[in-house]
Amino acid sequence: MLQAQELLQERYQLQYQLGNNGIRQTWLAKDLQATDDRNSLVVVKLLAFGGAVQWDDLKLFEREAQILKQLNHQFIPKYIDYFCIDDSHLWFGLVQEYIPGISLKEKLNQQGKFTEQNAKDIAIQVLKILTYLHNLKPSVLHRDIKPSNLIWGENHQIYLVDFGAVQDKAAKEGVTFTVVGTYGYAPMEQFGGRSVPASDLYALGATLIHLLTGICPADLPQKDLNIQFTDHINLSLAFENWLKKITDPSPENRFSDATQALNAIKSGETYFENREIKHLDIKDVINNSGCGMFNKYARVPDDILGWNWGAFLMPCLWLWTNKVWVGLVCFVPIFGFIMAMILGFKGNEWAWKSRRWRSIEQFKNHQRGWAISGLMIGAPISIIFWLFSLSYLLDFIF
Numbered sequence: 027m028l029q030a031q032e033l034l035q036e037r038y039q040l041q042y043q044l045g046n047n048g049i050r051q052t053w054l055a056k057d058l059q060a061t062d063d064r065n066s067l068v069v070v071k072l073l074a075f076g077g078a079v080q081w082d083d084l085k086l087f088e089r090e091a092q093i094l095k096q097l098n099h100q101f102i103p104k105y106i107d108y109f110c111i112d113d114s115h116l117w118f119g120l121v122q123e124y125i126p127g128i129s130l131k132e133k134l135n136q137q138g139k140f141t142e143q144n145a146k147d148i149a150i151q152v153l154k155i156l157t158y159l160h161n162l163k164p165s166v167l168h169r170d171i172k173p174s175n176l177i178w179g180e181n182h183q184i185y186l187v188d189f190g191a192v193q194d195k196a197a198k199e200g201v202t203f204t205v206v207g208t209y210g211y212a213p214m215e216q217f218g219g220r221s222v223p224a225s226d227l228y229a230l231g232a233t234l235i236h237l238l239t240g241i242c243p244a245d246l247p248q249k250d251l252n253i254q255f256t257d258h259i260n261l262s263l264a265f266e267n268w269l270k271k272i273t274d275p276s277p278e279n280r281f282s283d284a285t286q287a288l289n290a291i292k293s294g295e296t297y298f299e300n301r302e303i304k305h306l307d308i309k310d311v312i313n314n315s316g317c318g319m320f321n322k323y324a325r326v327p328d329d330i331l332g333w334n335w336g337a338f339l340m341p342c343l344w345l346w347t348n349k350v351w352v353g354l355v356c357f358v359p360i361f362g363f364i365m366a367m368i369l370g371f372k373g374n375e376w377a378w379k380s381r382r383w384r385s386i387e388q389f390k391n392h393q394r395g396w397a398i399s400g401l402m403i404g405a406p407i408s409i410i411f412w413l414f415s416l417s418y419l420l421d422f423i424f
Contacts, residue, residue, distance in 0.1 A: 028053070028072070035109050038070055038121060049073065049083060050190075054124065057106070067124040068106055071190075075116040084118065086206070090189045091120045093166055099158050101151070101185045125187065126180045130237060131173035140237040142261055143318065148237070149291055151184040152176065152230055156284035160223040167221050168192055171229035172211045173236055210244030211236075214251065215277055224277040227287055231272035251275035262316035263382055264294050294324030294379075315389070316382035319350065329386050330374050336396025337377075338370030339404030344396050345369070348377040 028051065032040045038055040045052040051072045060066035073087045094105040107121040130148070134140070140148075152171070159166040168175075170191035177185040191206035207216045213228040215221065232243040232253065239246070239258040247254045253273055256266060268291055274280050281287035294317030317324040337344045337353070341362075345353030350373065356365040369376075374393065383389045 033058075034070065034111065034119060035107075037107075038068065038119075040070070041067075044069070050087075055121075057121075065123075067126075068121050069103065069124050071120040071122075073118045075118060086190060087118055087120065090192055093192050094120075094122060094189055096162075097159075097166070099155060101155050101183060103185065103187055125177045125185045127177045127185070129174045130176045130178060130184075130233070133178050134173060134237055134240065139240040139259075142238070142265055145234045145238050146265065146291060146318075148176070148184055149230065149234055150288060152186065153284045153288040153291070155184075155186045156223070156226055156230070157288065160226070160284055165223060166192060167223065168226050169206050169212070169216060169221055169229075170208060171226055172208050172233055176233065210242055213277065214275060222277050223283055224280040227272050227280050227284065228274075228277075231269050235269060235273070262318070264314050264317050265291070294318070294321050313383070313385065315378050317379055319352070319376050319380045321379055324379060326375050326378050327386055330378055330389055330393075332374060334370055334373030334377070334393060334397070336393055336400045336404075337373030338366050339400030339408065340396065341366045341369050344373070344400075347392075347396075348373070349381040350376045351380075352376070 028040060030040055030042055034040065034055070037057060037059050039058060041054045041056060043051060043053055051074075053070045053072065055068050055070045057066050057068045060068075071087075073083065075084060091105070091108040094103075095108075097105070103125055104123040105121075106123065107119075109119045109121075111117040111119065128136075156168070159168065168186065168189060168191070170188060171186070175186065175188045177187055179185055206212075207229070211229045211232045213225050216225045235243055235246070235253060235255045238261070239255055241255075241258060243253050243255075246258070252270070252275060255269070261269075268287075272280055272287060281290065294314040314324050334344075337348070337350075341353055341356040345351065345356070350369070353365060353369050356362045356369070358365075377393070378389060383392075
């Protein structure tokens with residue numbers, strides 16, 4: 027039995043155990059040969075061969091070491107060493123870089139459900155990692171993406187860890203396979219030994235659903251194998267449909283690859299079932315309202331751009347129904363008029379992105395109503411206010 031402070035390979039001094047599932051042990055250790063004390067901590071994974079450990083377990087362990095050795099990505103822990111120890115037990119060890127931080131599973135338990143923007147940021151970071159993995163020759167499939175395998179680093183970046191289920195697509199078809207993955211996150215085709223890049227996309231989507239709802243996907247109801255999550259969280263239509271597409275039971279109906287999924291979430295486009303996502307002329311653009319006020323990727327229809335009289339003349343009231351909370355600055359003395367000018371210029375764009383609208387026509391009618399109110403109520407009140415202020419100023423001077 028391994029103990030803390032025990033020295034392995036005359037190099038790795040065990041500090042404390044990070045995990046133990048009966049087959050594998052994971053330890054935080056100190057690399058005594060490290061040249062930099064700041065990077066001396068490493069993760070040592072150990073597999074005790076024999077007993078309950080089968081050849082398939084050893085094959086997966088060796089494959090993880092082989093593939094990690096080939097990877098070079100700033101958000102994947104770096105391979106350091108692989109060794110075998112033969113004492114009273116036969117141990118196989120894999121050493122890799124230690125990433126300071128906590129898993130998304132731990133973060134979910136600590137802070138509760140993630141916001142839509144948090145989930146989008148995580149999705150973008152993980153999709154960039156998957157793009158790298160899937161574009162390798164041969165492609166590398168992680169096959170076990172879930173909250174506990176995503177680390178929120180101290181630098182607020184997301185790291186993908188635990189490649190114990192990894193597979194490269196060079197494996198020949200027709201050979202025996204080992205069922206891997208975690209129920210609730212792994213798609214059906216993976217349990218049939220037919221993993222594809224879209225299988226990792228499904229696992230990412232299921233992970234995001236867990237972070238957003240606080241409920242493990244395995245505990246959510248299903249309809250025709252589709253995860254039913256919309257009753258548990260209020261999302262923009264664009265992101266909701268993006269999640270539905272990426273977790274479609276059929277891999278053919280998901281995004282074709284991580285790059286397409288990444289472009290779709292960045293653009294804020296809304297996907298409708300059985301309709302391919304593509305870049306359209308702005309006059310034909312799919313309704314992408316509610317994608318986030320500061321979403322720089324979402325294109326705003328030309329039909330709604332222009333000066334917003336309602337926002338300019340009645341900023342203190344207009345901002346509430348349009349959910350443009352940056353407009354609260356208009357209540358700050360001196361800056362109020364400047365904010366009103368900005369709202370007049372940017373109001374249409376911000377209102378379109380800040381809340382969900384059924385259509386462009388609904389948006390226009392809503393803004394037209396505020397413009398009329400502004401001209402009939404806001405303008406006269408503003409004129410009276412400025413005349414009163416001017417009169418007061420003149421009396422003060424003379």
